[in-house]
Amino acid sequence: MTSISELTVTKSDVESFAKSLNDPQWLMDIRTTAMDKVATLDMPKADKTKLDKWNFFNVESLNVDGESFDSLNDLPEDAKQLIDIESVKNIYVQHNNTKAYLQLDDELINQGVILQDIKTAVKEHSDLVQKYFMQDGVKVDENKLTALHAALMNGGLFLYVPKNVEVKEPIQMVTIHDDENASLYNHVLIVAEESAQVTYVENYISTVDRSNGQLNVVSEVIAKDNAKVTYGAVDFLTEGFTGYVNRRGVAARDAVIDWALGLMNDGDTINDNTTYLMGDNSSSDLKTVVVGRGEQKLNFTTQIIHYGKDSIGHILKHGVMKDAASSIFNGVGYIKKAASGSDAQQESRVLMLSEKARGDANPILLIDEDDVTAGHAASVGRVDPMQLFYLMSRGISQEEAERLVIHGFLDPVVRELPIESVQKQLREVIEQKVLS
Secondary structure, three states: OOOOOOOOOOOOHHHHHHHHHHHHHHHHHHHHHHHHOOOOOOOOOOOOOOOHOOOOOOOOOOOOOOOOOOOOHHOOOHHHHHHHOOOOOOHHHHHHOOOOOOOOHHHHHHHHEEEEEHHHHHHHHHOOOOOHHHOOOOOOOHHHHHHHHHHHOOOEEEEEEEEOOOOOOOEEEEEEEOOOOOOOOOEEEEEEEEOOOEEEEEEEEEOOOEEEEEEEEOOOOOOOOOOOOEEEEEEEEOEEEEEEEEEEEEEOOOEEEEEEEEEEEOOEEEEEEEEEEEOOOOEEEEEEEEOOOOOOEEEEEEEEEEEEOOEEEEEEEEEEEEEEEEEEEEEEEEEEEOOOOOOOEEEEEEEEOOOEEEEEEEEEEEEEOOOOEEEEEEEEEEEHHHHHHHHHHOOOOOHHHHHHHHHHHHHHHHHHOOHHHHHHHHHHHHHHHHHE
């Protein structure tokens, strides 16, 4: 068990923090109980990664205030580039740990859609948030880091879409990190009721060169019968963060949860993305793209677990490692007993750009049922010299040829992001990380 002797926050600190936020009693109880459990729970299982040497527990501050903005035009330039300011209708901006800007279309408000920062939502929609918060998605006592998250949660949002409501324009969240002492314990809770539809895209960006804080983000997506949730993300936070990112989906009968994730953080990170296909005919399509550089250590576990009959789960992960970065890609397709007719497919590919870079792709199929379809593919290698030769034979320089090959390798995920400005950002981040 990893020692928490370096934990710089006490239960008394957590109680004071909860009171300062005016948390409802149920959340105060979760926080304090979770803090007690941090000492006794195990760390998450990260295959082939020694977490005992990772610093998850040194928290400089539970809350670092940021600036609020009267208009999207007042945002920092790096943030404005992520937003189509002229046409965006639904957006939440968080600045460090502060609610900075919120906008939701009046028509959606009239239809009962709720978009609110999590600190406000737990008070104004207390019963609704309590019903889903760390219940069916991520459990408080799963491991030491989920408990720590529950105790220290200091940001995030709540998105609720009522029955039969289709949100036609994407909901966007932008988190701006510009204080090196800020820790991000964001919690995103999305609930789509029966036959509801919504597209949600989030961006994490740093405008400082280094962080002394912690990154512990949990997202829970609850899709009821026949609901559809499309979840896109681009994470690009600075080095220094020790990261634990847990995104979890629960899909009921005929529900769809699709993911398109650009995981570009510069700090050491454990990333867990799991979708439970609980209902018959439910489905999930997960696409992930990763670029590691420097001496980063990255561990990614993606799972789609089938409980419902005729459920479909497809995983596509592409990663590029350069310098001395190392990555573990674990993909799991698990078809449980009685999930007959289900289809589990996955593909994991890692491209290494230097002799010291390391990539490990581990596709895993666990099948407890006979009448199913399943398959997997994995590869770890370097840039194909034949591809480079073909491009260079047409007058393209070697550097440009490598750039084109890498973009082509990663683009199947990039083009799945639902917002054009976010696609553009991810391509620029890839360019920056690969060519820097």
